[in-house]
Amino acid sequence: MxxxxxxxxxxxxxxxxxxxxxxxxxxxxxxxxxxxxxxxxxxxxxxxxxxxxxxxxxxxxxxxxxxxxxxxxxxxxxxxxxxxxxxxxxxxxxxxxxxxxxxxxxxxxxxxxxxxxxxxxxxxxxxxxxxxxxxxxxxxxxxxxxxxxxxxxxxxxxxxxxxxxxxxxxxxxxSHTEGPKIYTIPVPPSNMSKHIGQLLTDGKRTDITFEVDGEVFPAHKVVLAARSPVFRAQLFGPMKDKNMKRIAIEDMEASVFKALLHFMYWDELPDIEELTGLNTTWVSTLMAQHLLAAADRYALERLKLLCELKLCEDVAINTVANTLALAEQHHCYQLKTVCLRFVALPENLKAVMQTDGFDYLQQSCPSLLTELLEYVAKVGEHSVSPCLYSNEVLDGGDANGRRVKPRI
CATH class of the missing domain: 2.60.210.10 (Apoptosis, Tumor Necrosis Factor Receptor Associated Protein 2; Chain A)
Incomplete structure (x- = not known):
């Protein structure tokens, strides 16, 4: 040429x-x-x-x-x-x-x-x-x-x-014949998230405190408002309380809220082992499930997608039913599709149906059973490689998912 x-x-x-x-x-x-x-x-x-x-x-x-x-x-x-x-x-x-x-x-x-x-x-x-x-x-x-x-x-x-x-x-x-540039000045990558994250680490000049599951978390209103439209409306909207200094967060564990704050300041997921003191895939999956619900609650779309990705990568027999219900409840359509296809595989279907999570799925999202049957029919027509998934049981629970949920 x-x-x-x-x-x-x-x-x-x-x-x-x-x-x-x-x-x-x-x-x-x-x-x-x-x-x-x-x-x-x-x-x-x-x-x-x-x-x-x-x-x-x-x-x-x-x-x-x-x-x-x-x-x-x-x-x-x-x-x-x-x-x-x-x-x-x-x-x-x-x-x-x-x-x-x-x-x-x-x-x-x-x-x-x-x-x-x-x-x-x-x-x-x-x-x-x-x-x-x-x-x-x-x-x-x-x-x-x-x-x-x-x-x-x-x-x-x-x-x-x-x-x-x-x-x-x-x-x-x-379209030019210039030679390589002789002089250059290296510019380091942005470290803005490090500086903003340091605000949370130092705990200085905080102006709001959250009470979550018996623990307190100081924070900065302006950071939370910039990251979450829900916090922005709560802290600076027309219905705000000018004298509000403490907010109680219901229906959320302290470790989950701590992870939520970490993301809002650092724009990344925290280290789960450092956060919980445990290093198992099961605990990591459980945290991702809770954090996805929290991300949806506070309209943190990037965090929600990161949690979806984590759950997609770690889908397994004893967690997939709960993850599928979560995906349906929080409108995570890509994650929902991954879970349905995993459950529909012949080598997975029977084992998943024996888990407690499947009982919860039947009770909380009965309409999903019809969709699941459609996927089972499709698998019968087309050979689907299960390479994206693991049909092993995640450590931390048995094949039925029957283990007392730890605090995370």
Missing amino acids: AAAAGEQWMAAAFLVFRLKDEKQTRLRVQEPLMDVFLLQKKIAGYNLAKGIGVGKYIASEPFTVGGYEWAIYFYPDGKSPEDGAAYVSLFIALASEGTDVRALFELTLVDQSGKGQDKVHTHFGRSLEGGPYTLKYRGSMWGYKRFFKRSALESSDYLKDDCLLVNCTVGVVQ
């Missing part, structure tokens, strides 16, 4: 694309006019990705080509509502800040039968006619809404062991 005068091509990334990251290898080869970047991810679970919804995607980790970050966006149910989930969509997106970034792209769906019948979508062959594609801003994408018809894909040699392999090539045009 010839480059235009005064232009440099920096290119080439290859991605092994599936659903859950297990291993990745990166290789960069420097040449005078080209930066070759190889990214390999081992991810599994095409069937688990189906059903997340039209317009929703799974993103790869960002990779750098030509000084910009890029990512692969895979839409298992398609990107366009008018196609009604009939196609899978695949795009390459500019994942970093940039203006009028000129590039060429190629996406190849690999034939895993070894016959070499790869399906290639390329922009390189049209470069001399129309020139490179211009991405105007961060989030701009190149790709195909109708990358492959889903019904054909699922019966083809492109899908093997519930996995797809996609090769991706990116060529970024450098």
Whole structure:
């Protein structure tokens, strides 16, 4: 491929694309006019990705080509509502800040039968006619809404062991011939959260105190109001009490509120072992369940998603029923889907139904049983890999989940 005068091509990334990251290898080869970047991810679970919804995607980790970050966006149910989930969509997106970034792209769906019948979508062959594609801003994408018809894909040699392999090539045009910059000044990453978090650690100039389960927690109204619209309305809204200095929090354990405060100041989850004095997956899951409910109560959407992610990663026989009920009650639709698919697996269904958590699920969310039956029927039609989940019992409870819940 010839480059235009005064232009440099920096290119080439290859991605092994599936659903859950297990291993990745990166290789960069420097040449005078080209930066070759190889990214390999081992991810599994095409069937688990189906059903997340039209317009929703799974993103790869960002990779750098030509000084910009890029990512692969895979839409298992398609990107366009008018196609009604009939196609899978695949795009390459500019994942970093940039203006009028000129590039060429190629996406190849690999034939895993070894016959070499790869399906290639390329922009390189049209470069001399129309020139490179211009991405105007961060989030701009190149790709195909109708990358492959889903019904054909699922019966083809492109899908093997519930996995797809996609090769991706990116060529970024450098429209200048400047050499590398000789001088630079290193700028450290932002440490704003550290400074704000130190306010909580020091406990200085606090102006509100919370009483939770027999413990007291001093805090700063302005920080809480900035982080939570619920606290903002309570502390600074029209119905606020100007003389209010103490607030009692009901229906929440002290360790959960402490974790909630930690997130609001530090913007990260606390260390569960340091918080509870226990280091088991079961305790970690229990804390994530309580913290998700607290996050929903105070409209902390990022914290809620972090808890969903934690519960998704640790879904297991003796906790999934309680997690499923929690997901339904707090409108966590992605977590709900993960739990339903886990329970519907033949090797899990009977064991889950014998847990006390399943009894609670029947009583608190009876409508979920109908949805569960639908998923059981789907599993009978399609083979679903359980690679995202563990069917082991989490430490801290037996197969029935019949253990006295500890204080966390």
